[in-house]
Amino acid sequence: MAKSNGGIRILQGLLVFGNVVIGMCGIALTAECIFFVSDPHRLYPLLEATENDDIYAAAWIGIFVGFALFALSILGIVGVIKSNRTLLLVYIILMLITYAFEMASCITAATHRDFLTPNLFLKQMLERYQKSETVNNNDKRMTERVTETWDKLMLQNQCCGVRGPSDWQEYTSAFRATHSDADFPWPHNCCVMNAQGSPLNLDGCKLGVPGYYNSNGCYDAISGPMNTHAWGVAWFGFAILCWTFCVLLGTMFYWSRFEY
């Protein structure tokens, strides 16, 4: 009896420890997802315009799941220490529901990250950047935001286009409809700027002289933060779920074994 009593105690200790870790990870998940939702790189307008912004939905779910994990871990600790069967049953069922939501969040983030290819952003940039004829208010708003985002992106990251300035030459675009090719082989934001915010040498920029225009593409500047976002939500969530799986199995075992 003494031995099994000790075994039960060890199991209790492990479960309490497991729940403490779940609680802390829940808070960490909430914090991480709040950080992503706040969009520090201001790239959300590009995602919104692709009408495929589910990695943001995944982050939103993550915020609430993280908080639920924290609350449930406290319930779990109380249930294990008090050895109350009802509490533990409630804990297990609610944890399973939270598990399902977090699973949805991870899979959504991972799947939708795969949609964000260079071609997607290229097509969007060509069709929306500086588009002058918009069909309705929604279209106008999205166009303005995409234009604003691209302008900021090109200035801050010293880049041009998705793969390079040749994007503006290889394809016709909404930009090309209002800006002639001779005056604007590429937008002026692709030029190297001086301190006042105007091109250092406009002719040099139009000619494409190295040093007077940005010859690299912006795709790295876009995909870097988005990858971090998607993988951060997906893989951290996955790690939490693996740990939670072990704790839940242990709790189920404990539930079916302990005596009143």
Next chain:
Amino acid sequence: TMLPLLLLLLPMTCGLEMLGHPPTLASPSLGGLMTTSTFVLEQPRCVFNEVQGDPVIWLVVAVPEAVPNFNNSVGPGTPQRAFQDFPATAPAYMTLNTTLLNYPCPKSPKRPGDITVLRVGSETSCAGDETRPTCNGPLPGPGPYRVKFLALEGSEPVAETAWSEPITLKTAQPPSSIPATGSTHSAGMIALTSILSILFAILLAGLVAMLVFWGSDTCGGSSTFSKPETVTVQRYNTHHVYDQPAARL
């Protein structure tokens, strides 16, 4: 009398000097070397320096069909050489006129910062202006085009370069030609989905097993409710104190 005739003949045959350097495109390191309506040529430096007098160097841009029968005497600014009518009624146009002073021979080794180029097609303001037939306007299509430099003394052609190779400009595709984003599922995503699904299935199975176990418990199977305490009442064989005195008596 023969001698003066010969002397008279000499200057006339030396009328149009053919120089060997055809125009070439500028260095490929320029990003804007060829766009959909412009291209960049190297300046004809040190090419016309042998020419006497004070000629004006013109750039001639023509469609390849006009090259065999090209007439150097047709002056710039005439309707057959007007940019605005190119290439419909004018098979060639002349533009970018400048004096020899602007194309000097390089005195010292070329400094790396120097770029000596001519951008053909850079003037958009006069492209539709009929009063500016020598406008350096954007080219109307992808071409191909052939160019050469022509030196005019007054209205008399005195020197020319050979015709360049045909130059074909870029053609822009519509954005709809970009392949629809074929989203391939990455290995990581597949692993994540499958592992999580398996774990969730195990947990659900565990929950079901737990509830079945609890259910069978309350129905009175082997239970952990009642504690199997075997109460053994030990009968103490008390010393029959009362018996012994009776036996002695």
